[in-house]
Amino acid sequence: MNKEASLEAYILQHIDPESDYLKALLRATNVKLLRPRMASGHLQGRMLKMFVEMIRPQQVLEIGTYSGYSALCLAEGLREGTMLHTFEINDEQEDFTRPWLENSPYADKIKFYIGDALELLPQLGIMFDLAFVDGDKRKYIEYYELVLAHTNAGGYILADNTLWDGHVLEEPHRTDYQTIGIKKFNDYVAKDTRVEKVILPLRDGLTIIRKL
Numbered sequence: 001m002n003k004e005a006s007l008e009a010y011i012l013q014h015i016d017p018e019s020d021y022l023k024a025l026l027r028a029t030n031v032k033l034l035r036p037r038m039a040s041g042h043l044q045g046r047m048l049k050m051f052v053e054m055i056r057p058q059q060v061l062e063i064g065t066y067s068g069y070s071a072l073c074l075a076e077g078l079r080e081g082t083m084l085h086t087f088e089i090n091d092e093q094e095d096f097t098r099p100w101l102e103n104s105p106y107a108d109k110i111k112f113y114i115g116d117a118l119e120l121l122p123q124l125g126i127m128f129d130l131a132f133v134d135g136d137k138r139k140y141i142e143y144y145e146l147v148l149a150h151t152n153a154g155g156y157i158l159a160d161n162t163l164w165d166g167h168v169l170e171e172p173h174r175t176d177y178q179t180i181g182i183k184k185f186n187d188y189v190a191k192d193t194r195v196e197k198v199i200l201p202l203r204d205g206l207t208i209i210r211k212l
């Protein structure tokens with residue numbers, strides 16, 4: 001095991017464990033779905049739950065549900081009477097994900113929408129205190145502007161994968177639209193005086209943005 005993998009193993013041994021339900025979901029994600037590495041996993045999942053506990057939001061938004069792992073972790077941190085709204089554009093994902101959300105202990109705190117968050121979010125008429133942005137990397141600036149307009153002052157946006165496996169340091173190929181999208185997003189947020197921002201080098205990079 002290299003040092004990075006050993007440190008990750010060490011971290012996982014010294015933080016709260018995942019529930020058996022989340023472990024089973026991750027196993028099913030690996031067995032049944034394409035691109036299972038997209039799911040948040042143990043460390044990021046515990047961190048999302050803790051963010052929710054720290055921020056104590058009324059309304060939480062997620063763009064990009066996939067198998068539901070991060071949605072369940074966000075919902076786990078929510079207090080009674082508060083809600084997570086999570087959007088997944090891929091309708092083929094619904095048969096897998098909906099039962100995992102609905103059979104979980106947090107079913108009554110989760111609203112799961114199938115469709116493009118860019119189209120559906122404005123129709124909700126809800127202002128959020130926390131958003132987890134984890135959809136199409138090519139559209140991060142579009143998500144950002146829409147989410148920021150639907151975030152209360154003092155609210156937070158967490159944008160995932162903002163270091164893109166270190167590719168942000170490289171000159172992307174002209175057809176590598178994901179790396180181009182992430183780099184443009186990082187430059188855009190860095191200059192944005194409407195927000196405070198920090199990037200955590202956790203996993204694939206997580207940008208924490210606070211609306212002023």
Ligand SMILES: C[S@@+](CC[C@H](N)C(=O)[O-])C[C@H]1O[C@@H](n2cnc3c(N)ncnc32)[C@H](O)[C@@H]1O
Nearest residue numbers: 038039040064066069070088089116117135136
């Ligand atoms: C990285 S995965 C999400 C992983 C999940 N958040 C987790 O951490 O366990 C990204 C998901 O975003 C979905 N997606 C992409 N564009 C979207 C959009 N505009 N609206 C809603 N979902 C979108 C994709 O279909 C994919 O399932």
